[in-house]
Amino acid sequence: MNILKFGGTSVGSASGIRTLISILKEREQDDYPVVVLSAMSGVTNLLLAMAEKAQVAEEYTAELKEIEEKHFEVVRTLLPAAAQNPVFTKLKIYFNELEDVLQSVYHLKELSPQTKDLILSFGERCSAFMISHVAKQDFPDAQCVDGAELIKTDSNFGQAKVDTSLTELLIQDFYEANRAKLLFVTGFIASNTEGRTTTLGRGGSDFTAAIWGSALHAKEIEIWTDVDGMLTADPRIVEKAFSLPELSYTEAMELSYFGAKVIYPPTMTPAFLKKIPIVIKNTFNKDFKGTYIRHGVNTSTFPIKGISSIDEISILNLSGSGMVGKTGFSGRLFSLLSREQINVVLITQSSSEHSITFAVKPADALSALAIISKEFELELQAKKLEYPEVENGLAVLAIVGENMKHTPGMSGKLFHALGRNGVNVRAIAQGSSEYNISVILSKTDLSKAVNAVHEAFFENLKKTLHVFCLGTGNIGKTLFRQLLVQSPLLAQNNDLEVKVMGVSNTREMYLSKTAMNLADWENELSKNAEPADLASFVKQMKAMNLPNCVFVDNTASGNPVNFYQEILESSISLVTCNKIGNSAEYEQYAAFKNAARTYGVDFHYETNVGAGLPIIRTLKDLMLSGDNIFSIEAILSGTISFIFNNFKNDVLFHEIVKEAQDKGYTEPDPRDDLNGKDFMRKMLILARDAGYPLEEADVQLESMLPPACLAAASVADFYQELENNAAYFEDLKNKAAAENKVLRYIGKLEEGKVTINLQMVDDTHPFYMLSGSDNIISFTTDRYKDRPLVIKGPGAGAEVTAAGVFADIINVGKK
Ligand SMILES: NC(=O)c1ccc[n+]([C@@H]2O[C@H](COP(=O)([O-])OP(=O)(O)OC[C@H]3O[C@@H](n4cnc5c(N)ncnc54)[C@H](O)[C@@H]3O)[C@@H](O)[C@H]2O)c1
Numbered sequence: 001m002n003i004l005k006f007g008g009t010s011v012g013s014a015s016g017i018r019t020l021i022s023i024l025k026e027r028e029q030d031d032y033p034v035v036v037l038s039a040m041s042g043v044t045n046l047l048l049a050m051a052e053k054a055q056v057a058e059e060y061t062a063e064l065k066e067i068e069e070k071h072f073e074v075v076r077t078l079l080p081a082a083a084q085n086p087v088f089t090k091l092k093i094y095f096n097e098l099e100d101v102l103q104s105v106y107h108l109k110e111l112s113p114q115t116k117d118l119i120l121s122f123g124e125r126c127s128a129f130m131i132s133h134v135a136k137q138d139f140p141d142a143q144c145v146d147g148a149e150l151i152k153t154d155s156n157f158g159q160a161k162v163d164t165s166l167t168e169l170l171i172q173d174f175y176e177a178n179r180a181k182l183l184f185v186t187g188f189i190a191s192n193t194e195g196r197t198t199t200l201g202r203g204g205s206d207f208t209a210a211i212w213g214s215a216l217h218a219k220e221i222e223i224w225t226d227v228d229g230m231l232t233a234d235p236r237i238v239e240k241a242f243s244l245p246e247l248s249y250t251e252a253m254e255l256s257y258f259g260a261k262v263i264y265p266p267t268m269t270p271a272f273l274k275k276i277p278i279v280i281k282n283t284f285n286k287d288f289k290g291t292y293i294r295h296g297v298n299t300s301t302f303p304i305k306g307i308s309s310i311d312e313i314s315i316l317n318l319s320g321s322g323m324v325g326k327t328g329f330s331g332r333l334f335s336l337l338s339r340e341q342i343n344v345v346l347i348t349q350s351s352s353e354h355s356i357t358f359a360v361k362p363a364d365a366l367s368a369l370a371i372i373s374k375e376f377e378l379e380l381q382a383k384k385l386e387y388p389e390v391e392n393g394l395a396v397l398a399i400v401g402e403n404m405k406h407t408p409g410m411s412g413k414l415f416h417a418l419g420r421n422g423v424n425v426r427a428i429a430q431g432s433s434e435y436n437i438s439v440i441l442s443k444t445d446l447s448k449a450v451n452a453v454h455e456a457f458f459e460n461l462k463k464t465l466h467v468f469c470l471g472t473g474n475i476g477k478t479l480f481r482q483l484l485v486q487s488p489l490l491a492q493n494n495d496l497e498v499k500v501m502g503v504s505n506t507r508e509m510y511l512s513k514t515a516m517n518l519a520d521w522e523n524e525l526s527k528n529a530e531p532a533d534l535a536s537f538v539k540q541m542k543a544m545n546l547p548n549c550v551f552v553d554n555t556a557s558g559n560p561v562n563f564y565q566e567i568l569e570s571s572i573s574l575v576t577c578n579k580i581g582n583s584a585e586y587e588q589y590a591a592f593k594n595a596a597r598t599y600g601v602d603f604h605y606e607t608n609v610g611a612g613l614p615i616i617r618t619l620k621d622l623m624l625s626g627d628n629i630f631s632i633e634a635i636l637s638g639t640i641s642f643i644f645n646n647f648k649n650d651v652l653f654h655e656i657v658k659e660a661q662d663k664g665y666t667e668p669d670p671r672d673d674l675n676g677k678d679f680m681r682k683m684l685i686l687a688r689d690a691g692y693p694l695e696e697a698d699v700q701l702e703s704m705l706p707p708a709c710l711a712a713a714s715v716a717d718f719y720q721e722l723e724n725n726a727a728y729f730e731d732l733k734n735k736a737a738a739e740n741k742v743l744r745y746i747g748k749l750e751e752g753k754v755t756i757n758l759q760m761v762d763d764t765h766p767f768y769m770l771s772g773s774d775n776i777i778s779f780t781t782d783r784y785k786d787r788p789l790v791i792k793g794p795g796a797g798a799e800v801t802a803a804g805v806f807a808d809i810i811n812v813g814k815k
């Protein structure tokens, strides 16, 4: 025989009750279960609200009407007209009784715990009566049982203690006499020896189910609720939380201690003692297996079972020399708190014994402070103790699981996930059982922390990157297209999901709560856009506090650079193809690198030099592996490379420049390429990465343009000046051709000095053979001395650049 308990949401509507009946119909009809029922969802709260209003002589008829209507609606929906009347009549009798009680509270302005229990009991009485009558349609022998008469307690109203042996006898006798019937029992309520109604406290209906299960040696106790069993984490916080097939009692206790409100641990004790399995099932997904809680199971492949959390906690810290080596000090402290009924959620003590930190519910913090100040008055006055302080706005996250005990590295994994996401841990406690490691952190970090920890333990190699992108121009657009095409493969082959959570250009911006649909991002952006505001974009991104966050700068503007430091310091990784940040003052470049290191995030800028070509990465690997860079020689302007590779025959110089711009090789302003500035930036970044703290002024840049072109005030003027100076460029071209040479704009880093100049090279020079927008770079090092290490290929263009940004994004978090 099984006990089935249906919670408030399960019996909260006609459709839920219909499902309940269908669940019963699927059972063996010769072995009826005992059905324990909660009040309809919301009813207990309404009853409580009415009681409190009556106590201060306030009107409560609206609530009463609402409760009546909730029940009547079910009767009208689920019973044929002919069968409704007797049920209405009996329900009305209940509501009249309830109103009588409320009236006396109203007149006396007094609400004793005893009266409160009586008022609350109407929730279960009404629902059990009503549902048993609905069930009679299919089970003529259905019977409503007033559980209050069978569960005997002391007179501690509100949280009565059960007289187990008497109760078990009463239940056994009653069941023996009625086992042929389908019993519907009121949960939560009981009575004292004088027959007055008491209640069993929080989770009371589960407790009723466990008491009946224990008394009748049930095969299983099924707790029917509105979720798929116990989950790995709170599904409101973690989208990917999933249901746990099995748990041990201890694990279930630990998991529900914080958070998981599916069951309330103390209620399980009677079942635990008799080793009766508990199954958590979902009324609204009734065929789902749910979670089994029983003795001695350990079939999970995961090292932990779940993550639980409390989103609001306060801590108190007690410290001082007076505590060192004093036995009984913590005993005194905690028995004091327990005497005052202050529940201590978590305790840690430093090994120096110099301080004790403990966590309590915020509502208890001030009273804890007051009683401690009183109890330890002498020590405080003698300055043997510091005045304790309350710290609010904190939360607890705990990982739970029996396997943890045998698996090294669990706490390492936990703290790595937290640290990488910039979550500051305020205090730590590990239960000596090793079933639980708890950390205290800031409330604002909780969601991010739970998600990061969930990913670390349950999503194996699965990773979600939350990306915020600036710039929807050439590169930005191309990146979105590449991401869209590649996402299914990334998910399938690499367990990687890249979610674009926000986009901004100079005009508008949008931060999405879920993730943007990259097939339609332009529409989504324009439909939801607010005016662009970089500071607000960054602020909102930070406030979302998502794990594995990446900020991507695909602009050519100096403004975003002003936020880099703040972004990195918020533990958000940064990917940029914008060279302005790394090529401004050396001090700033160094500060970005330092911030990324300090806050444990990535700062990737591969596309700053040679677009998608692996130049930055290669230089870094050479340096890390202890090679010595003697010199770097390079052509790093894709635009200028393209120009000289195509400046042949009759075509004019300015026409080629225009073609380079149309092909997406140039900077948004092509003057930045032609005047050598873009090249200078790249050389500067390379030199810095090679270990030289150079500034822009240290670069010897020889211009390849006549002065009039350099002075052009606008892009249009610039093109005009190029055209006006056609003869100058023709002359260059012809001179080179006459000597069988080609024009090359070459940068060099040697002995800490950077030069960039225009050269004519013949076919013996390694840079002679280039085509398209090719870049080429040669590293002469200790190890690559006689024959340098050369990287060559297209070094400009939207596809190759966006691909480089893409690679930088998915490399975030990789060690
Ligand atoms: N084209 C290439 O081959 C190549 C190669 C490597 C690096 N890059 C770099 O890529 C970057 C982007 O180039 P592009 O061709 O896509 O430029 P673009 O002009 O086409 O696009 C720039 C985008 O940035 C946006 N933007 C500018 N300032 C902004 C701000 N303050 N806030 C929000 N958005 C802002 C603009 O609205 C626009 O959407 C540049 O830094 C460039 O140096 C380009």
Ligand SMILES: N[C@@H](CCO)C(=O)O
Pocket (backbone or CB within 6 Å): 607, 608, 609, 610, 611, 636, 637, 638, 639, 640, 665, 666, 667, 673, 678, 795, 796, 797
């Ligand atoms: N405008 C740049 C793009 C690559 O950074 C170039 O021509 O090289």
Ligand code: NA
Pocket (backbone or CB within 6 Å): 606, 607, 608, 609, 610, 611, 612, 613, 614, 615, 616, 804
């Ligand atoms: Na590169």
